[in-house]
Amino acid sequence: MLFGATGFTGRLVAARLAQRLGTNSGLRWALAGRDGRRLIEVRDAIDPGGALPALEVDAHDPEALAALVRRTRTVITTVGPYQLHGSDLVAACAEAGTDYLDLCGEPEWMRRMIDAHDETAKRTGARILFSCGFDSLPFELGVLRLQNEAIRRFGAPFPRVKGRVMRLQGGLSGGTLASLNATMARAADNPEALAHLRDPFALVPGFKGPEQPRGNRVEYDADLDAWVAPFMMAAINTRNVHRSNALLGHLYGTDFVYDEMQIGGPGDAGQARAANLAALAASPNESLKPGEGPSAEEQAAGYFDVRFIGLGAEQQRLTVAVTGDRDPGYGATSRMIVETALCLLDSGHGLAGGCWTPGAALGATVERALSANAGMTCRTLGA
Incomplete structure (x- = not known):
């Protein structure tokens, strides 16, 4: 699930996911965000056939977010500033045991999320990976x-x-x-x-x-x-x-x-x-x-x-x-977060839940993926 697909970086990530996965791969994926009309615009640009799900969900609706993350194994989010729009999604993923990846460069907010949700994520098995782009x-x-x-x-x-x-x-x-x-x-x-x-x-x-x-x-x-x-x-x-x-x-x-x-x-x-x-x-x-x-x-x-x-x-x-x-911030970053998410899905099965950095979580595995793709x-x- 790509959350925040209509923003500047979100559109780049959506386009990269479409290149890597298409709409007919064995891995099912979807777009999500608060503006249904703009989501359809993004979907139509990368999937003219309209097969890709586009789900309208507000970043500040905890119940809707909880329902959303229970439908997926992994959420990529590009909705920033995360300190203004990201806290409810981290909480929902940690509680549901759903993996989470972002592009956050906001260390003070990250510390608050670690303090609030690290133990919950360890209990549920959610792998929370911050800063999966050029940062860092x-x-x-x-x-x-x-x-x-x-x-x-x-x-x-x-x-x-x-x-x-x-x-x-x-x-x-x-x-x-x-x-x-x-x-x-x-x-x-x-x-x-x-x-x-x-x-x-x-x-x-x-x-x-x-x-x-x-x-x-x-x-x-x-x-x-x-x-x-x-x-x-x-x-x-x-x-x-x-x-x-x-x-x-x-x-x-x-x-x-x-x-x-x-x-x-x-x-x-x-x-x-x-x-x-x-x-x-x-x-x-x-x-x-x-x-x-x-x-x-x-x-x-x-x-x-x-x-x-x-x-x-x-x-x-x-x-x-x-x-x-x-x-680095956009052309490279959009590819970095996609490859990190795919590595987590494919190679992260033994990784425990908790708040991780992507380098510590995936190390040489993600380095090879970034070199290849x-x-x-x-x-x-x-x-």
């Missing part, structure tokens, strides 16, 4: 591959890993901007929410690890001989990576330090570029409205290249590269 799959999987390779080669994980965005081309949508604005508005009015946003271990209740880099200013990175700038998505990605570590039994260690920055480059030119990247990250396009976003041509022209550099206590060093051949590669480069 490439980052989870890059760190996981790097640390597994460190353990294989050196006998221990790296205590320090740097995530560095080398190149990225892509745009924001109005929905993403609305999620960011909703997060900041809640933090302004709620001291507990603000504390969660500032805590790098906010998604690991009861655990406090070592001090983490703040990553909030342009600085020189001596390990890379380059100037680096703040990365807009670091606030969610770093917290998901720390949650993955905890869900994997602290595979990376309890002393693990991780940050994410954008590469400006060496010398004066690199410093100037880093300053420009920082300014762009601090001033997103406020004119975008929900339903608006990059064109199909812009999505196809997008890409990303992220490096994960592991630094060992005895001068060991290793790098993993994660790259993608589409706009989503244009993402994950490679170990060496030092």
Whole structure:
């Protein structure tokens, strides 16, 4: 079940599901959302024969949502901001034992959902997977591959890993901007929410690890001989990576330090570029409205290249590269969540219920699926 099929990202996910599954595959699927007329428009665009079910359900109707999720094994939801429109659906899935996947980049809301529904999901067997897109799959999987390779080669994980965005081309949508604005508005009015946003271990209740880099200013990175700038998505990605570590039994260690920055480059030119990247990250396009976003041509022209550099206590060093051949937030993200859902259906039968990160839940299985079907590669480069 794809919930929220009429939004900007929802339409992309619907189109990708149609490409991967069609309407005559052995796997039955459906569209759902609050606006029946717009659902029919989406359905007609991807299924002119009209065989695909399109179900009108409001995100704020708990009884209707409960009935909806009892009809399906898995729900993909693109209805954001999740903190405004997503809580009832998580509750319904957790109670019904129905698997749930989203594209959430709202860590404070995720923490509230973990606190409220993790135990219920463990009891019912519901697998709740947050952040199944560019937030934060490439980052989870890059760190996981790097640390597994460190353990294989050196006998221990790296205590320090740097995530560095080398190149990225892509745009924001109005929905993403609305999620960011909703997060900041809640933090302004709620001291507990603000504390969660500032805590790098906010998604690991009861655990406090070592001090983490703040990553909030342009600085020189001596390990890379380059100037680096703040990365807009670091606030969610770093917290998901720390949650993955905890869900994997602290595979990376309890002393693990991780940050994410954008590469400006060496010398004066690199410093100037880093300053420009920082300014762009601090001033997103406020004119975008929900339903608006990059064109199909812009999505196809997008890409990303992220490096994960592991630094060992005895001068060991290793790098993993994660790259993608589409706009990260939309062209790539729509494929990522579809492949994650299919992996959960096909390969997740032994996975216990609870609130998961997709990397910790599916690991190398979803990495292979993304390589085969989503244009993402994950490679170990060496030092």
